[in-house]
Amino acid sequence: MKIGIIGVGCSKFGVRDTTIQELAFEAVKEALDDANITQDDVNISVVGSVGTRNYELMPAVPVNEYCGFSGKGPIRVESACATGSSAVYTAYASIASGVAEVAIAIGVEKMTEVETPVSLAVGGRAGNYLWEFHQYGTTFPAYYAMHASSHMAKYGTTEEQMALVAVKAHRNAVKNPKAHLQKEIDVETVLNSRVIAYPLKLFDCSPISDGASAVILASESKVKELGADAVWIEGIGYSSDTSNMTRRESFVGLKASVEASRMAYRMAKIDNPVNQLDIATVHDCFTIAEIIAYEDLGFCRKGEGGRFIEDGESDFGGKIPVNTFGGLKAKGHPLAATGTAMVYEIVKQLREEAGKLQAEIKNYAGLTHNIGGTGHFAWVFVLRR
């Protein structure tokens, strides 16, 4: 069964003075216009929202109502920072099962309604509250910082190499009108910024952003009926790992990432990702996360991620351009909106509609890699036009 993406939309990411439903509507409007359909054509809606920072704790129904989908779903999904990908998967599965012909996946998050220390405390609960946060105050920067410390000790990865991820992200985000942070920075800016959780500094971290994005999927017969220029979901991979960091096999990679990517590669018949994919979005919530992702996804060997960014292999003209849209690091990371926004960015690239950020497209294939927590959830999609 082939299932295609026929419409995508994305709000501007940043500190947004809208309610969660108004924010979601920005993305939904754009996606419906993009697919050239109306709400009447959609059979079911999936609303992804972590929803622990906004005033509306159970936002699915208000979002669904404002977007004109009352009566169709909503199915609410939550997988921490990978919620958007779970929403796409749920929409995909509802079409694959024959329940729906057209389904919409909406990812939306308001993160700026609470103060930063509250946001850190809520985020820290995305590991294991009782055994980690309660006793030790494991914030999310702290979790990734521990991966960074381990990677630095084992492979000699440097703070400068991590900073290069941020520099690339900011350089790209300047050209992305939807991005939260639109300011170029250099390595010194990153190295001299204040420590959040050693060795991660302010500019190693994605900002706290509001945002929404939406993806409309359709069955092959519906794609034909609509005459749509679809981007097909060719590969899906997912996995998960322990909530307790102490129970992980290692801290230099995310096992769930490796497993999810291999599953997606098998399904999409990819054996050499760097050669067969034109472009990738990876989960760079922190700079170290992008370096680890190059390795886990098989773009380079384990331990060589630092060198991969240093050599420009993940930039335009490199082996595989990664996060050309500015990444989570600079476009922003409104949790549930991230997975659906990654699909948005890859669809734009494969349709060659990415404007100043357009990469060279030869195989018409791209990848999204979306992590929830520190590999608590992992989702990989291979898309092809």
Next chain:
Amino acid sequence: MYIKSRNLLLGHKIAVNKTEKYWKGLEYGKIYKTVCECGREYYPPQAECSFCRKETEWVEIDGYGVVETFTVVQSVPSGFEWIKAYTIAIARFGNVRVMGWGNESVKVGDRVRAYTQKDESGVWKVYFEVV
């Protein structure tokens, strides 16, 4: 224009009956893991083996551990306002890894001894001392 929401204060009572031995143990300087007859070891401890579904046995962790990773948290979350910064480390003790607070000079590869102490907010936990 913004409207301030009505405040919502969430404070939970957490049932720790099945792991009471661990929580009580901390107050006596003891750190427990649990071990199943199938060979699996659990830290944090749990009273049942998730895989063979049998009850596990409580075993004290002692001796020295080796630090596998660490971080120094300087942007402190709410709930920890009483401290300016803290170091979290994870050390391996035999077949299990233990999380604890250490001092700022801790490094990957350091040999540590684990001890327990009550923090300023009244929570008992594991601390590491480099030896």
